[in-house]
Amino acid sequence: MANVSGGKLTAAISAAGGLGMLGAGSAVTADWIRTEGAIAAAGGKPYGIGLMAWSVEHRPEHLEAVLELKPALVSLSFGDYAPYVEPLRQAGIVVATQAGTVADARAAITAGVDVIVARGAEAGGHGRNAVATLPLLQAILDLTDLPVLAGGGISGPRGLAAVLAAGAAGGWIGTAFLTCDEALTSEPVRQRVIEADETATVYGTVFDAASRAGWPDEFGGRALRNSYFETWQGREEELKTDDAGHAEYVEGTRAADPARASIYAGQGVGALSGRPTAAEVLDGFATYRTYLQAALNGDAK
Known part of the structure; x- marks a missing residue:
């Protein structure tokens, strides 16, 4: 949380x-x-x-x-x-x-x-x-x-x-x-969560590769699927060193942009x-x- x-x-x-x-x-x-x-x-x-x-x-x-x-x-x-x-x-x-x-x-x-x-x-x-x-x-x-x-x-x-x-x-x-x-949830993120149904989540390490926060690959995260995840899914190792991809994620997080930010939620989100x-x-x-x-x-x- x-x-x-x-x-x-x-x-x-x-x-x-x-x-x-x-x-x-x-x-x-x-x-x-x-x-x-x-x-x-x-x-x-x-x-x-x-x-x-x-x-x-x-x-x-x-x-x-x-x-x-x-x-x-x-x-x-x-x-x-x-x-x-x-x-x-x-x-x-x-x-x-x-x-x-x-x-x-x-x-x-x-x-x-x-x-x-x-x-x-x-x-x-x-x-x-x-x-x-x-x-x-x-x-x-x-x-x-x-x-x-x-x-x-x-x-x-x-x-x-x-x-x-x-x-x-x-x-x-x-x-x-x-x-x-x-x-602490921002309004754009709150609205996206409300709109999501039970099929809207996805599990993976894309957002961790993007954030470079230090999460071990052993522990992925379940979050709402978005265009950023779909772009980088299967390319996580590449993303870890892709500065442009990292910058896009950081900018999306600061802007609370549901299309680029990680919105962690479980299957009960619907x-x-x-x-x-x-x-x-x-x-x-x-x-x-x-x-x-x-x-x-x-x-x-």
Whole structure:
């Protein structure tokens, strides 16, 4: 949720009954994390911060800022996060990591994390494209007694009811908040997200090759398909050294041009409409019990 979930959205989600997550991208400064973290914490509700392990390796000051803030939870994924688990836990912070395969989950257990996120291929943003959410969730639940959250394709209360019924401790939800009033999402991007249907996403490393941010090729990203992606798909290695292609992407990102910028979103994007508040989104998810009860009564629709 980098470039989407700043302190305002994080605080709003937590205030509405969820656990808001501050998206600390690799390009932000440690002071940005401190400032936005303070906004997230101002309401007095628990919140979390998301970091990428590959980025922390080069930006240790990100971890230092997080340890100063002491959020309730830190998500560390994508790279060698093991060295950071114990320092976070010693600070009283719950540590989560995203697993895209059973092998990822086994590594997380070995590393000593507190929570595993079963991140399916349907999910927006970065991760693996190997296994869908439901089969991955079932396999990881059979593997461990640790709390397991389900991420990927959970666009509303029906999806949340489904993963809770399977045994997940909760949902790890991002796409549903992309168009929220409190999000950092620009207006052109917000409108493009609203217009997208469930077939509009694509998975790959084109945007990472263009950005040169440092993402490992192992972890591609699911985003809305656009003309920039179509131009460079299959030419990612060429793009990594193509200065004109890089400049076009950077310019498109600065201009919030949906045709050139990366708009990370999951397959649940088709369910989005309008510009709700975070509280309204959470209120919708809170009706999941209706679907669980209907299933128990044998009258689910």
